[in-house]
Amino acid sequence: MSIDKDLLESAKRQNIVISALLEQAIIEELKKKAEEIWIEENKTKLSRYNERISNEGVFSDDMRTF
Secondary structure, eight states, rough: OOOOOHHHHHHHHHTOOHHHHHHHHHHHHHHHHHHHHHHHHHHHHHHHHHHHHHOOOOOTTTOOOO
């Protein structure tokens, strides 16, 4: 792994804990990728569900008072 020397020095001067910041960034990136994969894997099902709701509505449509 490499990092720009000036960037690293600036972060150290600001008391930024690089390892903690890196771990958090990796966690966030993994969550983002997992979400993208889930959406791609379920794209067809989500599309069919949304189409059905558009055509038929939801079960509570008759119960709403607003």
